[in-house]
Amino acid sequence: MRKLAFGYSTRCNIRCEHCVAVGDIPDNRKMDTARAKEIIVEMARIGVKGISFSAGEPFLYFTEILALVKLCKQMGIYTRIVTNSFWAKTPEVSDTFVAALKENGLCQLRLSYSKWHQKHVHQNNVVNAAGSCQRLGLNYFVSFVTDFSIEDDPHELFLRNHGLKFFPEPVIYAGRAASFKPRTILTDYQANCCDMNPYLTPDLDMYACCDAGSHFSKTHFFHLGNLKDTGIEQLFTKTETNRLYNLIRTMGITTIASFAGMKAREITTHSKCELCKKLFNSPETLARLQAEVSRLEAWTR
Ligand code: SF4
């Protein structure tokens, strides 16, 4: 199913220390609204079934985002908005926003929560936003971004104590978090497959990965092209037919790392995106994997 993270604007009202949505892409860009609508209509035509409005803080352009959500609804596209909940200051105010979202056809609200977000937004805002969703019947979940350190325990407890539906999500060491000291992890030898939903920036660049993919500055491995000179269908086809992307989806990054020569013991000390960066943001390793992609595809049990 074709899905996309839609970066209508990279502007945000807060400055989280861990923000991955900064770096190579300027943080004050906004898409032209008329162009955004054309893109949505075109995406519906080529079979896109889900759009997540993310990037900066979508609620900074609430009226415009509502119009885009409404258009998606008319086009049969599932919609999600990712927000830091700054707007949910009281249950009453929060109800007003959520009622408007529901009326315009939003399918799901994803509430970001972490020790970094909550330095700027009161944690009760997330409770208010979730409460409005529950009262008004809008699907929601809390995305609990964590580095799995002990300091995150009270935050996890807060979410539990308020009965919120939450899912822990590892912080990505890119953007502002690139300067964080990566934790030492020792996981099982897990596959590390990735769905790889594309990400569209306000400047109409499209990347094959919506998370850390725009930060691979040495190889631009995930950059698919720009809608100013390439059609949307062509960019989707590019991400669906690239052999290495497909191996990330199906084989997983762990096996690719082993194939590329990394020791199993070392592989288990890296997070998925770190491993991915080691392989695909290295011009030499990428060139080798591209040259040996047929042998890699046959590297099965
Ligand atoms: S993580 Fe989200 S809320 Fe925080 S600065 Fe980045 S875009 Fe804004």
Ligand code: SF4
């Ligand atoms: S592992 Fe690679 S493809 Fe998957 S989210 Fe991280 S950077 Fe993107």
